[in-house]
Amino acid sequence: MTTEKNVLSQDQIKKRRGRSMAIAISLGLLVALFYLVTIIKLGPGIMDRPL
Amino acid sequence: MTLMEQTETIAETGGHGEVRDYIALLKPRVMSLVIFTALVGVVLAPTTQHPVLSFVALLCIAIGAGASGALNMWWDADIDRIMSRTQNRPIPAGKVTPQEALAFGLTLSGGSVVTLGLATNWVAAGLLAFTIFFYVVIYTMWLKRSTPQNIVIGGAAGALPPVVGWAAVTGTVSIESIALFMIIFAWTPPHFWALALFKNDDYKAAKIPMLPVAAGETATRHQILLYSVILMPIGVSPYLLGYAGIGYGVLSTVAGLGFLYYAVQVWRTREGDAAHKAAVKLFKFSLLYLSGLFAALLIEHLLGLGV
Numbered sequence: 001m002t003t004e005k006n007v008l009s010q011d012q013i014k015k016r017r018g019r020s021m022a023i024a025i026s027l028g029l030l031v032a033l034f035y036l037v038t039i040i041k042l043g044p045g046i047m048d049r050p051l
Numbered sequence: 052m053t054l055m056e057q058t059e060t061i062a063e064t065g066g067h068g069e070v071r072d073y074i075a076l077l078k079p080r081v082m083s084l085v086i087f088t089a090l091v092g093v094v095l096a097p098t099t100q101h102p103v104l105s106f107v108a109l110l111c112i113a114i115g116a117g118a119s120g121a122l123n124m125w126w127d128a129d130i131d132r133i134m135s136r137t138q139n140r141p142i143p144a145g146k147v148t149p150q151e152a153l154a155f156g157l158t159l160s161g162g163s164v165v166t167l168g169l170a171t172n173w174v175a176a177g178l179l180a181f182t183i184f185f186y187v188v189i190y191t192m193w194l195k196r197s198t199p200q201n202i203v204i205g206g207a208a209g210a211l212p213p214v215v216g217w218a219a220v221t222g223t224v225s226i227e228s229i230a231l232f233m234i235i236f237a238w239t240p241p242h243f244w245a246l247a248l249f250k251n252d253d254y255k256a257a258k259i260p261m262l263p264v265a266a267g268e269t270a271t272r273h274q275i276l277l278y279s280v281i282l283m284p285i286g287v288s289p290y291l292l293g294y295a296g297i298g299y300g301v302l303s304t305v306a307g308l309g310f311l312y313y314a315v316q317v318w319r320t321r322e323g324d325a326a327h328k329a330a331v332k333l334f335k336f337s338l339l340y341l342s343g344l345f346a347a348l349l350i351e352h353l354l355g356l357g358v
Contacts, residue, residue, distance in 0.1 A: 015069050022070045033107060037170045040101050 068147040075141050076124055076152055077117030077159075084342075085116040085212045088235065091345045092216025092228055094352055095294065100220045104170055108219035111167035112212055114159050115179045119186040119208070121156035125149050126191050130257040136250060156187075167219065175219040182211040196258075199265035206239030207232075213345075230288045234344065237282040241275045241314060242337040248272075248317070248330035272318045275333070279314035283307035286344055296356045299347045306340050313337075 008016070039046060089112045093105050100108075124131065124142055128149055131137035141147040147155075160183050168176030190205030198204075210232045217228035247254055247261040248271060254261040262271045284291075286307045290300035313333040320329040350356075 015067070018070050019068075019073075022073075033110075033166075036103055037107060040103055041170075 067151065068141060072141040072146040073155060076121040076147065076155060077114075078120030078123075079117075081120060081209075082113050082117050085209075086113045087342065088231070088345055089113075089212040089216035091349050092213030092218075092231060093220055094349055095227065095231075096217050096220035098221050100171075105220065107170040108167060108175065108216065111163045111170070112179060112215050112219075115163040115167070115183055116212065118156045118159035118163060119183045121152050121159065122183075122187040123191045125152040125156060126187070127195075128152075130196075130259060133257040134250075134253040136253055167215075171219040172222045174222050174224070175215055178211060178215045178218050178224070182208050182215060185211075196260070199260045199262045201260070202243045203240050206236050206243075209239060210235035227289070227292060227294050230285075230292055233285050233288065234282075235341065237278060237285045238337065238341050241278045241282065241310075242334065242341075244271050244275050245317065245330045245334040245337060249327050249334070268321070272321065276314050276318045279311050283311060286310075286340075289348060295348055296351050298356055299344075299351050302347045303344055306343055309336060310340050 086109055089109055093100075093108060124140055127137075128140075128142040131140050132143040137143065142149055142152055160180075164176050164180045164183070167179050186205070186208035190201065190208055194201040194205050213231035213235070214224060214228045217231070218224055244262055247263050248268060251261075251263045251268070255264050262274060283304075284307075286303045287300060289295035290297070290303065295303075310333075313329070313336045316329045317326075317333050320326045
């Protein structure tokens with residue numbers, strides 16, 4: 001194990017922000033996708049359950 | 052830098068590359084052909100499906116293909132460094148580490164297979180998992196560096212997307228989707244051997260036993276001609292099997308004859324610049340041939356001109 005921390009350059013920070021944004025957008029789209037697929041697969045039956 | 056230090060650096064910085072480097076790992080150009088052929092499988096399937104589910108199926112097939120590309124680049128980073136065609140890929144260019152590519156590829160593989168299974172059916176998901184396994188393990192890790200028949204057998208992975216697309220809609224594999232598979236399967240060897248004829252030095256330097264390197268250019272020309280003869284009737288098979296119209300029948304026959312013409316030119320012209328040009332022409336025509344045939348199937352079906 002190394003003890004000293006890596007100091008990020010401006011370029012590395014910029015790249016990391018880009019990757020973080022891409023991951024956030026991908027996850028958001030995935031959530032929307034799963035929501036849509038669930039609604040479509042269950043169809044009108046989604047409301048038809050005992051409460 | 053040791054593996055441990057690399058892991059620590061990645062853990063602290065979150066990686067090295069830009070978003071576009073990760074997109075490059077997915078081999079977008081190969082992906083576009085995969086999406087197109089899978090779309091034909093989805094559209095031609097005899098049953099209907101909610102368009103959103105079809106979209107999700109195509110997305111999963113595309114991501115699965117991209118994941119295979121990333122895993123292929125992870126394994127082949129050593130030979131990609133040597134070949135001029137692949138030197139600028141993210142790993143040899145030092146933009147993404149092999150570990151990052153491996154993690155990226157594995158995550159997308161698992162994600163695409165599970166999502167396809169949940170959104171459509173597990174036959175399609177199983178076929179997608181098999182396609183990824185076949186491309187990465189059977190082709191990339193085993194066949195590519197060990198036999199001149201590498202792309203003949205390995206071509207099966209590239210030929211499966213329309214079968215996966217068809218299965219995503221119908222839940223089965225049928226003779227019609229196998230015919231689509233066979234078109235790409237028979238097309239792959241002459242397509243890649245034409246490329247290998249004019250990129251021979253690259254493969255030689257990387258010690259990949261492509262047919263021109265292992266068996267010589269004359270044997271390659273014989274094989275190209277043989278596969279072109281085999282490809283012609285297979286290309287017409289959707290019409291012969293009765294699920295494509297007369298328009299496709301005529302187009303595929305003419306295109307097959309065109310393919311054969313360029314293959315004969317490669318077979319006859321064996322020396323100098325003219326031989327190089329003949330191989331380039333066949334390579335370019337082969338791309339036009341495959342996209343033309345699948346586009347014809349798609350257009351014919353969408354216009355209601357198919358059978």
